Amino acid sequence: MSVQSPISSVNDFVVRFANVNGSGSASANELFARAILRHGVPVSPRNIFPSNIQGLPTWYEVRVTEAGHLGARGGVDMMVAMNPQTWDKDVASIEPGGYLFYDSTKPMPSSKFRADINVIGVPLTAITNSTYTDPRQRQLFKNIIYLGALSALLDMDPKLIEQLIGEQYKGKEKLLSSNVHALHLGRDWALQNLKCPIGLKVKKADKVGDRIFLEGNSAAALGAVYGGATVCAWYPITPSSSLAEAFTNHCRKLRHDPETGQAKYAIVQAEDELASIGIVIGASWNGARAFTATSGPGISLMTEFIGLSYFAEIPAVIMNVQRAGPSTGMPTRTQQCDIIACAYASHGDTKHVLLFPEDPAEAFEFAATAFDLAERLQTVIFVMLDLDIGMNHRLCRPLRWDDARQYDRGKVMTAEMLEEGRDFGRYLDVDGDGIPFRTYPGTHPTKGSFFTRGTSRDRYARYSEEGPVYADNMQRLVRKFETAQDLVPRPLQANAAKPTKYGVIYFGSTAPAMDEAIEMLEARGHQLDRLRIRAFPFHSSVASFIADHDFVYVVEQNRDAQLRQLIVNENGIDPVRLVPILHYDGTPITARFIANAIGDHQDHLKVTPLRKAVS
């Protein structure tokens, strides 16, 4: 007996696919997401997967959102329950009035269902087994068959799905036609046996525009290609491996000499993260643009070299695709938990530049810019991605490149400059910006060579343990870090419609959820000015934004409010002014979470007139 009316919604719902890892469901599910995009309706898909190759549960969630809310929403309107292992939990997670789609080949006891949801049974196994005999085919086509059934239930245009299948299997006629056949098997069964469409519908719209759909790791890797990286050394670690692999694929297509077939890049899968960063530092020292991709445990291993990069002033780019820590933590879950670890990585006094891209488009831009910054500042630059940006397809603005753009190779003294008699001191602050000149090895037979070391040295790179010499160098490094403040991407501010005393600071993958949360908070009557931080060291506008507001919420995806700590520490802000909003269970932060957390806090701040209170 259902008292709950079925959820009815056009172009605004969440479908979650519950699958078994390794069952070939990923490509069918991705096809589903892309098909909706082809209807002109934005989607935001997310992989929720275990640290496992085969057998464990995996989910794929597609948020259909004509309004373009690309953050995770929370809640499930339709569950495609294909995994018996997680059935109970999956059924329980459906919103009241939502839909349960399942394989009805084997009868299920009624106790396995809920009264307040709508159950849609399709005998997937029966349909599959009567059509296919090969076990592998049975498994793969079952996924396409449920996609076909869903297309009927959600009122999708099958032509658009066929078109996508056509693009995917271009030139592989047999695979193409068999996939289209499977699609219609499911679709036709649903049309003949079920009430189609259900309350959830996909309706053609024009809300995707020229946006593209890609993963942040692939975008960052492409940024490295465009940014002129020639050396990449890496060690496999989730969720960053696909970044190095994407770099390899992009280079294969874009970086081979058309005549000789030779590679204009060198990629080494190193023996560990120590070697990865060592190779990067060796290559950068020798004038190539080099990077590594890693995640938290890799950063821990690299810290000695990171200190060398800081102190000996050698460029390096580290793309850190963050995952939940500490230790092995949750390797396949997202967090923004390496802020402090990266900002202050290494023993001794160090500070490092961090960039916080919000999505794949910015990951592309920041990855390319990181190489300019690394060579300009002659130090390590971290591009702080996370699993949510890195390993999920995200709709974002098209990637752009200005062909007039030139690489900033920084202050490099050439043989000609040395011949002119320019004074070369490797650690001499000639311009007052804290940045010295360097020379590449092999530049000049008699001038400009120096000995690079992690030990203290004077302005001419001569070993010294004299206190004033050491302090002079350390102060110059501070000066250099101040210079960095104006070179890194600036924070972006968006003010509320009405003047407000409250602000919110956020960064990275929180952005789409934050944008949506602002709308929800406005509906609750809360106005907030927003500042999205895009880099550390913090630009002066961060301090002024805080000064302009009574309270500023700092929204982040870690337990210890790491960005807030960094702001308090680096800008001398009274911690009371910064209210932490923390999400750290490994799932991507949602607008609902942010709006509730900030909304509740704001409600407490509201002054209730005394008269009203006693009446």
Add this chain to the structure above:
Amino acid sequence: MTYIAKPKFHHPGLKKNELGYTHRDYEGKISTLCAGCGHDSITASIIEACFELSIEPHRVAKISGIGCSSKTPDYFLGNSHGFNSVHGRMPSVLTGANLANRDLIYLGVSGDGDSASIGFGQFAHSIRRGVNMTYIVENNGVYGLTKGQFSATADRGSKSKKGVVNTDNAIDLVAIALQLGATFVARSFSGDKTQLVPLIAAAIQHKGASFIDVISPCIAFNNHAGSTKSFDYVREHNDAVNRLDVLVGREPIHVDYAPGTVQVVEQHDGSRIALRKLDADYDAHDRLGAMTFLQKHAAKGQIVTGLLYVDPEAEDLHAHLNTVDAPLNRLDEKALCPGSAALDKINASLR
């Protein structure tokens, strides 16, 4: 006397090489190591080898880890860029540097603590990748800078200066290098410059992973009775299988030895070395034979020295990666950036 700046003048009649450089042009700062240190003899041998080969000093990149041995790149080739990096991590830094610019000569200087303990992994992996380098381990069996602890190459049963007997088995880096596919493997002794100089010269000319283990007694902590890395012990147990002459140019070789005892090895780049056999049974082209020979002699307490293995047809990491001939660090935007038109195509494929 390390506080005294090294004088720059030299005798006007000092011998010059093909490039017109004298020995002095290959020297570096005054050594800060102990007087009599074996490492200083290796430094002198490197200078000699580079002089003999008429290498432009600034075309060498000298890279080291941390330790006494790793300090030495400051004491030779003063016009070269040097990099005293992180303990045990010379091989990765060198690998990266080599990838960035294949045109320079890469000289990796390390010690037994640096390469056999903390950096054992990096040593192994740089060798198995075939990085084009000359990797020299200045092997004294102890940690000098921290005052005499055993290192991983100290022989089992050898005695420390304080009288402690080492109970751990020793790592033989030469045996490991052979197993991992190094294409030039040698062992020598810092006290035998006539053997060492041509070995270093030949290793520099070799286009692949060259490894030389140089037993280099620590005068301060490992040169006593009971040590197996002391000058006396190494002299008594040195079993040289061959002697080497590096042939510069194409002039015919004058052989002063019995017929059949000299073998000319032509390397991939056309450079040649003449190998004088001291042990008639030893074949420096037989990797397996070399490994067996080493093990048998090690069991007898003998230290086998000489050119132990060379593959004249060696390939290096750049060949494996099929990189362009131009150094990667010289490629500009035009060569590296695919441009906006290519990006538009990529965008179109992502819709």
